[in-house]
Amino acid sequence: MTLTGAAPHAAGAPGPGAAEVPGDIVVRLRRALGGGARVDDSARVRAEYSTDASNYRVLPAAVVVARDVDDVLAAAEVCRATGTPLTLRGGGTSVAGNAVGPGVVVDTSRHLTRVLAVDPDARTATVEPGVVLTSLQAAARPHGLRFGPDPSTQARCTLGGMIGNNACGPHAVAYGRTADNVVALDWLDGRGRRFTAGAGDLSPVPGLEELVGAHLGLVRTELGRFPRQVSGYSLEHLLPENGRDLAKALVGTEGTCGVLLGATVRLVDLAPATALAVLAYPDMAAAADAVPALLPHHPLAVEGIDARLVDVVRHHKGEASVPDLPPGGGWLLCEVGGGDEAGAFAAARRLAADAGTDAVRVVPPGPEATALWRIREDGAGLAGRTPAGAQAWPGWEDAAVPPERLGDYLRGFAALLRDHGVDGLAYGHFGDGCVHVRIDLPLADAPQRLRPFLHDAADLVVAHGGSLSGEHGDGRARSELLARMYSPEALRLFEGFKALLDPDDVHNPGVLVRPRPVDADLRRPLARPAAPAGGFALRHDSGDLTRAVHRCVGVGKCRADTGAAGGFMCPSYLATREEKDSTRGRARVLQELTVGTLVGGVEHPAVAESLDLCLSCKACASDCPAGVDMATYKAEWLHRRYRGRLRPPAHYALGWLPRWSALVAAVPGLATVLNTVLRLAPLRRLVLRLGGMDPRRGVPRFAPRTLRARWAADRTARPWRHDRAPGGPVLLWADSFTDGFGPDVGEAARRVLEAAGHEVVLAGPGACCGLTWISTGQLDGARERLRRTLDVLAPHVDAGLPVVGLEPSCTVALMSDLPELVPDDPRAPRVAAAVRTLAQQLQTRVADGWTPPDLSGLDVVAQPHCHQHSETGYGADLDLLQRAGARVRALAGCCGLAGNWGMEAGHHEVSVAVAERALLPALREAAPGTVLLADGFSCRTQAADLAGVRGRHLAELLADRLPPD
Structure with missing residues (x-):
């Protein structure tokens, strides 16, 4: 990658007071953990684990992916013996920089994922630290139970991380924080002592009872003042009147006092029925003013959402993505429970009567309620850009004040933002007084503005009796600011508590005690702008690839555990569960590429390793709330990596597939000869190997007669009657796959469109979307073809004809890639806007009264x-x-072939594993006579190759049921 700008800081340079890491730490770890353990100090893995969901970048010396508790114990012993910093990591979604460290990072989320026991009588569960919260909820649900706190990252955050940060979530207003729901912890401290922490016994930590006894007055006055006071150590749990609960006190210590090996947690009853009261107010501060009157109704959740955040959703997802809301500038989403649906609705109406607003809507459980909660759950990513398009950052992410002070705090905070010339979209857990916001501080250009803003923000929240953190912990983002919230005596008490458990400061140094500066280790200032390289315009990121890859803020939705329901993002991660195969992991490596020290240039093997299993499925472009589009970034990287150089064979064999298809069509009889020859297994395998493809794959059959050839013959025999076209003319675009491999689909589409009342015009030759060139990073070739495509399509579009595409990937290429690759041609946006799928075009006829064929x-x-x-x-x-x-049973997941990707050598096993997520199980479970509907040529090819099932296109399905005439 060609980069410009100032020289980067030294990669991973230790800060003042940072412990030295032994040069042989990897050797020591491998010896201690055994040959089967994963200990990795490669550039790629260090890049993936160098940051979490925060602003901070700290390169680890090594990463351990623990297989079991013994691996964790062994790694901790090596670190204790050598004085090497140790950081435990779960889902890696920590927003304050609590899950990064300069020594050894231990990942528990890959293997330590078991729910060991659920005891419905005791209403408890015992879990390993890497259990994802939704997995625990699934295990508890059959017993009518759940774990109370539920952060918005619940589909990927781990219980170990929740315990580390004292996580809360929207339902904490009813069920409390994680600390309030912990029974016992299996703990290893920095002295090498393993013990069970629970209530009523402080003896596992010698000297702790005396330390607390000497500071009773301080603990009672400075700590535990309101439920969301998460900053610092929660030593109020050690008071006699609070049960001397060591387990609760260790919750929220952010990995600074030892290692969590397991936990027993308390479960609560599932609400039999719920309803959602949506309350509208003029602005967020007015919504906050209403909260105290709602709390006596014992709501299950009280969430605040800014109208500007909702506008972001509408802009990116369309009007249909947002349910009807009462008019206002801010809303409270108040979930209430009841014994049945009627009881829940009655409770919602009682709460609304005290809401101080007449703009109320009560929403039952269902799609609308789910859509509203999704806006809230995706808040961290959606708020990653301000309405003006500026990158917004965490850092002052979850401050909290007592709910009765929340309205005044928000007014003061709005003034603070204005004074500093910054902006952010606020939302949060208003029932607990906790506010989430990401702010467009110019970290890339003026990081020095961060410190004064954080100091002023800390002073504001303290003036309102609040806490720097309300659920995410202090980490590197706020630990230095604790001196503005607590007295010097309280800070010395924190130091004394850590010294009893970790006297050598091995565990997560630089956090809470002896903190790193808030403006040290920042990731974004290190990255340099990427020089243009004639690839994608990247219009939404000012043409800067560096800015584009920094869209990833680490919220980790690409790692979501979607269970049996499947999911589109990210297919390879869902198959492998490896961080490198998540969209986030890939983005981290590309971010390191923009720094240029650890990953030095586009030819660095770490980039190729990271992007190799990216299917270019584009699901992240819509499903990632931050708008990361890894398919585009991969194509851009391939363009930069191979421009003007010899490419891998598959780039020519598959990237030029439309060219080969056209050549075959130009020679009469050649398609039949090739189809016959390639049926012979030895020849087929040889051809595939020479083309850089997996020999286990089949070879798609060329059509003996292309769609164009059939069309010409048919039109000669049967001219169109224009009086039969009440729907007007449409332009049917014959993409390369439909024309050369699936002409039956094109014929069926013509019949259906004519039956719907359209005159169908076939687009002239030369209209290629360049998809195969794009997916292989041959962007100059793609641009050349797209310019020719504009010559063919634009006159029809300017005449008012919609363009109907049949192959989804090609259709989407015209919709989204065309304006990015030909941004200087005014025809490009007009053509892109005129492109429709077959179903979209037929919907317009349904609206006019046309009845589709009967598929009953x-x-x-x-x-x-x-x-x-x-x-x-x-x-x-x-x-x-x-x-x-x-x-219809619509699958939620990729087929696993993804165009050229699944054909390429080295991808077959993962391709099959992706198909096993949704497609193959569905085909095995399908009743006789069930039809596989797959518009994508790749999807149909995958089903035929792996399951022997012939898929049908929507056009074929409808055409089969048309009346004879």
Whole structure:
């Protein structure tokens, strides 16, 4: 990558007081953990674990992916013996920089993931530290139980991380913080002592009872003043009147006092029924003013959402993504429970009567309520850009004040933002007085503005009796600011508490006690702008690839544990569960590329390793709340890596596939010869190997007659009658796959569109979207083809014809990649806006009264194409199928082939594993007669290769049921 700008800081340079890491630490770890353990100090892995969801970058010396508790114990012993800093990491979603460290990072989220026991009588569960919260909830649900606190990252955060940060979530107003729901902890401290921490016994930590006894007055007056006071150590739990609960006191210590090996947690009853009261107010401060009157109704959650955050969702996802809301500038989402639905609705109405507003809507459980909660859950990513498009950062992410002070605090905070010339979208747990916000501090250009802002913000929250952190912990972001919140005596008490448990400061040094400066170790100032390279315009990131890859703020939705339901993002991570295969892991390596020290240049093997298993499915472009588009970044990297150089064979064999298809079509009889020859297994395997493809794959059959050839013959025999076209003309675009491999699909589409009342015009030759060139990073070639495509399509579009695409990946390429690769041509946005899927075009005719063919009684397993999921969604197809009477099971997950990716050598095993997430199980479970509906040529190819099932295109399905005429 060609980069410009100032020279970067020294990569991973230790700060003042940082412990030295022994040069042989990897050797020591491997010896202690055994040959089967994963100990890695490669550039790629260090890059992946150098940051979490915070602003900070700290390069670890080594990463241990623990297989079991014994691995954790062994790694901790090596670190204790050598004085090497040790940081435990769960899902890596810590917002304050609590999950990064300069020594050894131990990842518990890959293997330590068991729910060991659920005791419904005691209402407890025993878990390993790497258990994802949704896994615990799934284990507790059959018993009518759940774990109370539920952060918005619950589908990827681990119990160990929640215990480390004292996580809360929206339902903490009803169920309390993590500390309030912990029974016992299996703990290893920095002295090498392993003990069970619980209530009523402080003896596992000699000297602790005496330390607390000497500071009773201080603990009672400075700590535990209101529920969301999370900053510092929560030593109030050690008071006699609070049960001398060592387990609760260790919650929220952020890995600074030892290692969590396991936990027993308390469970609560599931609410039999719920309802959601949506309350509107003129602004967020007015919404906050209403909260104290709502709390006596014992709501399960009281969440605040800014109207500007909702506007961001509308802008990115469309109007349909946001349910009808009462008019206002800010809303409270108040969930209430009841014994049944009627009871929940009655409780919601009683709460609304005290809400101080008439703008109220009560929403039952269902799609609308889910959509509203999704806005809240995606808040961290959605708020990653201000309405003006500036990058917004955490750092002052979850301050909290007593709820009765929240309105005044928000007014003061708004004034503070104005005074510092910054902006942010506020939302949060208003029932607990906790506010989330990301702020567009110019960390790339003027990081020196961070410190004065944080100092002023800390003073403001302290003036309102609040806490620097309300649930995410202090980490590197706020530990230095504790001196503005607590007295010197309290800080010395914190130091004394840590000294009893970790006297050598091995565990997560630089956090809470002897903190690193808030402006040390910042990630963004190190990155240099990327010089343009003639690739994508990256219009939403000012043309700067560096800015684009820093969209990833680490919220980790790409790591979400979606369970049996499947999911589109990120297919390879869901198959492998490896950090390198998550969108976040890849973004971290690309961010290191922009720094240029650890990962020095586009040819560095770490980049190739990281991007190798990216399917370019584009699901992240829609599903990542921060808008990370790894398919685009991968294509851009390939463009920069191979421009003007010899490419891998697959780039020519598959990247030029439309060229080869056109050549075959130009020679009469050649398609038949090739199809016959390639049926011979030895020849097929040889051809695939020579082309850089996996020999286990099949070779798609060339059509003996292309769609264009058929069309010309058919039109000669049967000219179109214009009086039969009440829907007007449409332009049917014959992409390379439909034309050369699936002409039956094009013929079926013509029949269906004509039956719907359209005159169908076939686009002229030369209209190629360049998809295969794009996916292999041949962006100059793609641009050349797209310019020719504009010449073909633009006259029709300017004449008012919509362009109907049949292959989803090609259709989406025209919608999204065309304006990015040809940004200087005014025709590009016009053509992109005119492109439709077949279902979208048919919907316009349904709206005019056309009735689709009758599919009653037909069972359909639908495999939506990932690119279609990303750009247009599957709603139009699903609506059309259901109107036609089909019974549809739409899969949520990639087929695993993803165009050229699944064909390439080295990808077969993961391709099959991805297919096993949704597609293959659905085909095995399908009843006889069930139809596989797959518009994507890749999806149909994958089903045929791996399951022997012939998929059908929507056009074919509908055409089969058309009346004879």
